[in-house]
Each structure stands twice: as C-alpha cells, then as structure tokens.
Amino acid sequence: MPDTIMSKEPSSNLENAMQMLIKTFHKYSGKEGDKYTLSRGELRELLTEELGSYLGNARDGEGVEKVMNDLDANSDGEVDFTEFIILMGALTVACNDFFMEYKPEKLVHTPFKKESTIEEIKE
Template identity: 55%
Template sequence: MSKQTSEKPCDPPSTLEMAIGGLIQVFHSYSGKEGDKYKLNNGELKNLLQGELCGFMTGSNDPKAVEKIMADLDENKDGEVDFQEFVLMVAALTVACNEFFTGYTRGEEKEKAPCPKKA
C-alpha cells in the first residue's frame, strides 16, 4: 500500500524562501555592472554595502572599511566577491546579530551593537 501525500507548492512562499530569493536578487542587482556578472568588484561591493547594509556601515568612520571587508571576504584572492563569499558575509552578520539580541534579551550589556536597531 502506498502513501498518498498532498504536496502542493507554498503559496505564498515562506519567509525563509523569500529571504533566500532576496539574497540572490540583491547580489545580482549589484554584480556585473563593471565586469564579471557573477562577481562583485570593489566598487560594486561598496555600492551593495552602502545601499543594502547602510545600518552596519554608518557606524564605521574607517575610510578603508570596504577594502578591509573585501580582503576578508575574498577567500580565493581574485579581487572580487562571488556569491558564495557574499553569502558567508551575510551568514556571519546574521550570527553576530543573533548573538547580540540573544544577549540583549537576557539583559546582558553590550558595548556596541553589531547590527542596526529598529527604531
């Protein structure tokens, strides 16, 4: 006897599915403007960080912040950030925010928030 399952597509997509789609859309909306369409060069990364993560960037007074981020992200040292390297950055930021807010809800004091607070 076989089991019958009623698999139907998620409509609307789940929050996580939307987040995954958003990551892909954001990356590709900035990549390839000046070169390889599947990678971000330094200028494209700067535009992405300023346009999409401005809450993280506004706390930095370091004029070389983007260059430092690029150096950290560019694991294969090709001078560009591919999608996998970009996702690793987003994952690291997400972990840092989770750790901050987990500590915040427990009443632990934090000197500086690693992620922007909602107003």
C-alpha cells in the first residue's frame, strides 16, 4: 500500500479500522525475526496489550499456543498479516454474535466510544 494512502486521515470508520489493523500488526511484528510476521512472543504481546479485555488472560501459554497453531496455516511457526486478519475476522464475528444477544437499550463496549448502544453501533 503506498505511503500516501496510509498517511491520509481516514474519512470513515471502516478506513480507520483498516488502518488500525495494519498499524497494530506492524507495531508488534519484526521485533523477533521477520519484520512482516508475528512470532509466538510477538503474538502473545499483541493479544495481551491490544485485546486483553476481550480475551481475558492472553498471557496463558497454552491458550496462545493454541491460537498460534490454529492461525499458522502454512506451519512456519509465525503468523503473517493474512493469518492475523483471519483471527481478527473470527473475533469480530464472535463479538457481533455476543452483542446481538443483548437488547438495544443495554450498553456494550465498542472501540468507537467508551459505551454505545447496539443502535448506535448500527449507525
């Protein structure tokens, strides 16, 4: 992706979400080895720091190992960006399913606001 696209301010929530996924992946990738993949340690750090409130105890070695094995489609011991996006898609679907169980007047956590109703999320 050209730098000019990434340097522009996102004009929509989806553009912002895409930029944040890319930036977050690259914030953690490359600290150990290949700069375009996440090692087990990098994945553990990303899950703990960025998804801790959604995933609970991401420091659990067995849990991270299972996620790593499930994601590592090519069995190279690392998670590339495509494999990372598969994880994020699966987590997003799971969160959507969870949120849909609540009535719209109940409050839910979203990344856009501290608290929003389902109706606000749909806007």
